[in-house]
Amino acid sequence: MYDQMDQNKMTVELFCELVRHDAPSLHEGEIAAWLKKWLRAELGLELEEDETANKIGGESGNLVCRIPGELPGPSKLFSIHLDTVEPCRNKQVVIDNGMIKSDGKTILGADDMAGAAAILTALWQIRKMGTPHSDMELLFTVAEELHLQGSRHINPGWLKSEIAYVLDTGGAPGLAVNSAPGHIDFNFKIRGKAAHAGIAPEQGISAINTAASAIAAMELGRLSSGVTANVGRIEGGSVTNIVAEHCEFTAECRAHSIELLMAQADNMRSCVESACQKSGAVLEVERKRSYLPFKTAEDSISAVLFRHACNNLGLNPVFAQGGGGSDLNHLVQLGMEGIVLAVGMENVHSCDESIKIEHLHQLTSLVRELMTIQRIV
Ligand SMILES: [Zn+2]
Numbered sequence: 001m002y003d004q005m006d007q008n009k010m011t012v013e014l015f016c017e018l019v020r021h022d023a024p025s026l027h028e029g030e031i032a033a034w035l036k037k038w039l040r041a042e043l044g045l046e047l048e049e050d051e052t053a054n055k056i057g058g059e060s061g062n063l064v065c066r067i068p069g070e071l072p073g074p075s076k077l078f079s080i081h082l083d084t085v086e087p088c089r090n091k092q093v094v095i096d097n098g099m100i101k102s103d104g105k106t107i108l109g110a111d112d113m114a115g116a117a118a119i120l121t122a123l124w125q126i127r128k129m130g131t132p133h134s135d136m137e138l139l140f141t142v143a144e145e146l147h148l149q150g151s152r153h154i155n156p157g158w159l160k161s162e163i164a165y166v167l168d169t170g171g172a173p174g175l176a177v178n179s180a181p182g183h184i185d186f187n188f189k190i191r192g193k194a195a196h197a198g199i200a201p202e203q204g205i206s207a208i209n210t211a212a213s214a215i216a217a218m219e220l221g222r223l224s225s226g227v228t229a230n231v232g233r234i235e236g237g238s239v240t241n242i243v244a245e246h247c248e249f250t251a252e253c254r255a256h257s258i259e260l261l262m263a264q265a266d267n268m269r270s271c272v273e274s275a276c277q278k279s280g281a282v283l284e285v286e287r288k289r290s291y292l293p294f295k296t297a298e299d300s301i302s303a304v305l306f307r308h309a310c311n312n313l314g315l316n317p318v319f320a321q322g323g324g325g326s327d328l329n330h331l332v333q334l335g336m337e338g339i340v341l342a343v344g345m346e347n348v349h350s351c352d353e354s355i356k357i358e359h360l361h362q363l364t365s366l367v368r369e370l371m372t373i374q375r376i377v
Contacts, residue, residue: 007125011364012357015100015117016093019109025083025149028142029059032082035140038120039065043127047140052153058142062150064159065138067123071374074301075135077161077336078367079327080115080168081144081151085349101354108353110345112144114360115167118343122368133371137161141327144168147185147290151327156334163302164338165370166328171342173362174315176306178339180322180329181228181254182293184265188214188272189284190236194245204243205280208236211247214275218251218268227264228323229253256293256321291329302338309369315362341366 021031032049039045045065052061060082084107092103102108119138126133137159142150169177190211195204211234220229229251236247251268255261269285276283296303298319310317319339326340344359 011121018113026058028082032060063140067136070132074162077137077164079139080112110355111348114343118363151330164336175342176339177322179295182261183290185288186251187286192281207247208244210279210281214272217271227255294332
């Protein structure tokens with residue numbers, strides 16, 4: 001079916017096939033079925049599904065394909081997420097001047113199908129040519145775009161690998177994210193007391209004023225410590241002649257260390273608590289830790305192998321700090337060390353999303369190199 005010698009052509013063909021499937025978060029059933037069929041038909045490999053579908057109300061759980069190899073050294077995990085953000089239905093691929101795009105009505109899905117196309121092509125090529133490779137696990141997660149919900153539900157012990165390569169960030173292949181922030185989400189509900197705004201305002205407690213003082217007291221934006229914090233949505237009150245009884249707002253913070261993350265979250269919460277105490281309003285807080293931060297040393301095994309693989313291919317290896325979470329945040333909690341690889345996708349989460357064919361090819365070569373490179377002592 002595929003031309004054994006033409007890795008480049010195969011990656012583009014597979015990419016176009018993969019993005020043809022609609023896969024919004026929680027609706028990954030179709031793409032999961034296609035993957036199962038493809039791996040079985042082309043390589044005689046099976047996918048194992050975990051229990052996550054039931055836990056998050058999705059069509060598919062996380063999927064893993066375990067492939068024993070001939071090379072000594074640590075088992076390597078290669079991971080992508082199956083879901084995409086909307087609008088993603090009925091995607092039409094346009095190839096123009098070395099660039100792959102959508103027709104402008106939907107996202108393209110290079111996030112994260114560029115990684116999938118590279119992994120499948122690299123695997124197909126090394127298996128068909130009999131190239132020795134490491135023990136590997138291919139991980140396909142679901143609902144990544146919903147605050148990493150899929151990978152959050154992976155049970156300890158389900159994955160056996162020691163190192164992880166998550167193919168899921170922008171930038172040209174050769175770039176790797178080796179540190180990413182943790183993330184905490186808040187929903188604050190403030191209940192004051194309604195009163196006529198003209199006749200008896202002193203009998204009321206304004207939930208809106210309380211929220212305003214709380215938010216004004218918070219440190220938001222990018223702080224000197226590198227922490228970021230934001231209020232995302234606010235709503236409350238009813239009509240102008242009533243002192244607002246209810247006000248609700250959401251907020252988040254991110255930080256590259258657990259200590260800074262917890263300190264910022266505690267501070268944001270105490271700003272709201274103080275404002276409520278002062279006004280007499282009642283507070284209800286939902287605080288959710290989406291994921292914890294991680295930092296992988298540049299001399300860790302995953303990073304060293306990556307650097308060697310890049311050098312072998314003439315790519316310039318660069319390590320960078322990420323601004324958001326990825327499935328790796330959860331994989332690190334499961335005991336793995338790893339990095340997030342840039343896949344070449346551009347303008348993600350927009351209808352202008354694109355990827356250069358050259359980057360897709362470089363990524364495939366990089367994955368192939370990582371699958372077959374031996375541990376360097
Ligand atoms: Zn992604």
